[in-house]
Amino acid sequence: MPSPAESAHPSDDTTTLAELRQIVGDFVAERDWSQFHSPKNVSMALAIEAAELMEHFQWLTTEASRQLAEDPKKLAEIGEELADVVGYSLALANELGLDVSQAIRDKMVKNAQKYPADQYRGRFGPEDDGPRSC
């Protein structure tokens, strides 16, 4: 049970997926927007928000994109786009009745089989022949 302090400043440490899904679901229900939230439409909205997130990094080198972590103004803008992406992800889970945490746990088991840690350490894929900086 969260302490009063935690309630006042909720964070990823204390917030469950279900709580965020509820926030998103209430927002949709209050506007009667479920009629627009067919999985097809929500998947488009999600992809559009993912593109807006990418836009922040579009012309930067991979190295320069790391430095945005030190820029509070940029970070706030990126956080808004990330919120949109995760928000639509949860809206899609709401429409389809999917459990997000279960889906992630299951997928990570598959990923671990596909990319065994000892074979892929420092390599991003079969065509990558070894560690590099990027």
Next chain:
Amino acid sequence: MPSPAESAHPSDDTTTLAELRQIVGDFVAERDWSQFHSPKNVSMALAIEAAELMEHFQWLTTEASRQLAEDPKKLAEIGEELADVVGYSLALANELGLDVSQAIRDKMVKNAQKYPADQYRGRFGPEDDGPRSC
């Protein structure tokens, strides 16, 4: 503290964002993949997974896309793509030090101001002149 039953079957009701971030972060660390996880690269990976998610709905009508909720095989495939999208979202949050739940709460406040419930009930935007099915 989760009961043993909850540990055995973790779900969105009992899983915090921080727990999922840890699962994703451990996977990346075990492979020494943070070197590839510049925000620029992760934002590309996220957009690619969002496109793979869309692929399931690409040729369907909006109405037909809702019916996939009743198709367990399709639903499992969609769940995998959704897991990839949320997984990369959390990987990006890990790289940038963003609190996802805070970002979503903040953005939903902004959204509520931009789309007041009484003005947007049953309308998806300014150019939409009223309720319709879709």
Next chain:
Amino acid sequence: MPSPAESAHPSDDTTTLAELRQIVGDFVAERDWSQFHSPKNVSMALAIEAAELMEHFQWLTTEASRQLAEDPKKLAEIGEELADVVGYSLALANELGLDVSQAIRDKMVKNAQKYPADQYRGRFGPEDDGPRSC
């Protein structure tokens, strides 16, 4: 050789791919932007513009999206986004030295083998069991 009238109003009937590639290439060269136009960056720009194009159709039914062809204002906006998508496609071809028309002809031969007309008439894929409207 185009007649004076054709020069005054160039159209898809009289414009070669090479002419459009030149227009895009000159624009990039005049700004010394080739330094930003790594294939990675241009592919991101292209995906971002594709998302902006999608945005026009995001909340519409598939049927309603067809009606935008009759809306000159919307059509002009869509034309701008399509121009961005094709423009970045040509910029990428310029950077990589690819012949677009050859690539399309080759791919259409492959597509015709993958989707024989007699097997796919009115069906969008293996899981589609017959004609429908959408």
Next chain:
Amino acid sequence: MPSPAESAHPSDDTTTLAELRQIVGDFVAERDWSQFHSPKNVSMALAIEAAELMEHFQWLTTEASRQLAEDPKKLAEIGEELADVVGYSLALANELGLDVSQAIRDKMVKNAQKYPADQYRGRFGPEDDGPRSC
């Protein structure tokens, strides 16, 4: 009129936009696929192909992505994805009755006003304070 040699090896120098639009349009008509080619659906297909194109550059540095121009096998794969992107762009133009070359010429005029060459030489945007390599 193209010489026999040009007909045998058509290229961007000799191919008009209208010729490519015809190739794409015939392919769609032979399969009775216009019923699936609502602008909404085609815009999704286009965005999905743009993501597949990006996938080739996803984990590379911007510099490394340039080196793919020297790798014939990779270049052929990239050419196929680019063909899909441009192919769906032309399919959308076919459905909406848009002239692609006119749209690009119009947009480049707008772009030249938005990004005057003397102000943006070596800078990708307002927040970019000068030339750099990337």
